[in-house]
Amino acid sequence: MKIVEVANVESSPNPHGVDARKIYDTENAVAVHMTLKPGESLKKHITPVDVFFYVLEGNGIVEIGDEKKNVVKNTLIESPAKIPHCWYNEDKKDLRILIVKVPRPMKSTKVI
Template sequence: MKATRVADAKRVDTPHGVDVRKLYDTEHAQTMHITLKPGESLKRHITPVDVFFYVLEGEGLVEIGDEEKSVTRDTIIDSPAKIPHCWYNRSDSDFRVLVVKVPRPQNVAKLL
């Protein structure tokens, strides 16, 4: 068995410049943990595979295609492949989200 604590996972260097940690990475799927501090956001991008997000903590704004929605803890969000998406933390506290990519991407996301 392999158990990974978020605090023990190495931070991944991404163009977003926020705290991203790889928790799970196999040939079939990939899971990342993102923490957005107050005022932080991801850069708008396109992922080549389907993604779902699970909000762990806080309140954030998710933008997928031309839709925006404010989301909170214990919410799951579906993001189809090749649709522009982005996350924003406009609150006064940390926002944490689990990102699951299925199947595991063979190419990196494309920044817009």
């Protein structure tokens, strides 16, 4: 059994400059724990594979394609491959999200 504690995983450098910790990485999938501090956002980007997001804590705004929605804790959001998307934390508290990419991407994410 492998157990990973998020606090023990170092944040990976990323083009968004946010706290993103890869907590699962196999040949089949990747999972990242991301924290957006109040006022932080991601740059709009395209992922080459399907992604789903699960909001662990906080409230945020997710933009996928032409849709923009406010989402809250315990919400799952699907983001199809090759569709531009981004996140915004306009709240006064941290926004923590679990990001799962399936299948594991063979190409890099592209910032727009």
